[in-house]
Amino acid sequence: MNYKAFPNEYWQKIESTIVELKNSGAELIAAFDADGTLWDADLGENFFQYQIDHKQVSLPADPWTHYLEMKKINDDPRDAYVWLAQINQGKKLADVRQWAQQAFDSIVPSPLFTEQKKLTEVLQSHGVKIYIITASIKWAVEPGARAMGLTAENVIGVETVVRDGIITNEPKLPITYRAGKVAALLNATNNKKPFLCSGNSIGDFELLECATHLPLAVSAASRDDRLFRSESELFSKAQPLGWWSHRFI
Numbered sequence: 001m002n003y004k005a006f007p008n009e010y011w012q013k014i015e016s017t018i019v020e021l022k023n024s025g026a027e028l029i030a031a032f033d034a035d036g037t038l039w040d041a042d043l044g045e046n047f048f049q050y051q052i053d054h055k056q057v058s059l060p061a062d063p064w065t066h067y068l069e070m071k072k073i074n075d076d077p078r079d080a081y082v083w084l085a086q087i088n089q090g091k092k093l094a095d096v097r098q099w100a101q102q103a104f105d106s107i108v109p110s111p112l113f114t115e116q117k118k119l120t121e122v123l124q125s126h127g128v129k130i131y132i133i134t135a136s137i138k139w140a141v142e143p144g145a146r147a148m149g150l151t152a153e154n155v156i157g158v159e160t161v162v163r164d165g166i167i168t169n170e171p172k173l174p175i176t177y178r179a180g181k182v183a184a185l186l187n188a189t190n191n192k193k194p195f196l197c198s199g200n201s202i203g204d205f206e207l208l209e210c211a212t213h214l215p216l217a218v219s220a221a222s223r224d225d226r227l228f229r230s231e232s233e234l235f236s237k238a239q240p241l242g243w244w245s246h247r248f249i
Contacts (some may be wrong), residue, residue, distance in 0.1 A: 033199035034134035041111035044136025050103035104143035201230040
């Protein structure tokens with residue numbers, strides 16, 4: 001799909017901000033949400049469906065209903081997000097990562113937003129440290145990071161503790177949802193805030209709020225997509241705050 005390009009003024013401002021920060025001696029950090037922000041897909045849920053189709057883990061009789069109902073409990077989806085990691089309890093991390101790569105490779109055509117890939121390449125060329133902060137399980141998002149020219153080490157996401165290469169059901173904290181995204185990011189950066197953050201849903205509001213210079217809200221969901229409402233809510237908050245906003249379609 002042909003996605004709409006960022007305005008030239010965005011690129012000019014990004015370049016000038018980087019030069020300004022470099023001249024000040026600041027450490028350059030940028031942070032991105034994953035699904036709906038870097039690519040037009042939900043890699044966490046895509047991997048869940050892949051695991052269902054290939055019978056890779058033990059699941060309830062109706063796994064999607066179980067997951068979606070968990071998300072509604074107390075209007076807090078964090079337990080549901082963690083559950084997508086916990087279903088891999090007892091599996092080798094190496095196997096789960098291999099399955100995740102296969103699940104990503106099954107998405108045709110490539111779901112990457114070309115403008116975001118271009119942006120990450122520009123940032124890397126300037127030595128910017130990039131983090132992907134996701135409420136999806138980390139292992140499902142790692143293949144997307146590699147497709148963007150990044151590594152698994154760039155991904156901070158929902159996961160459970162791994163012991164001796166085996167996945168447990170013990171959640172790793174903080175859970176990377178809403179404010180938890182910021183907490184996990186600052187843990188990784190020794191409390192240094194990113195100059196640029198990008199996200200697509202209201203779940204990314206706190207992440208964009210963390211940006212010191214350039215918060216960028218993006219969206220691509222159609223009106224009949226269940227994500228459209230959340231993306232619209234983020235846009236409605238971004239505009240009065242003077243944040244950038246961009247529709248890819």
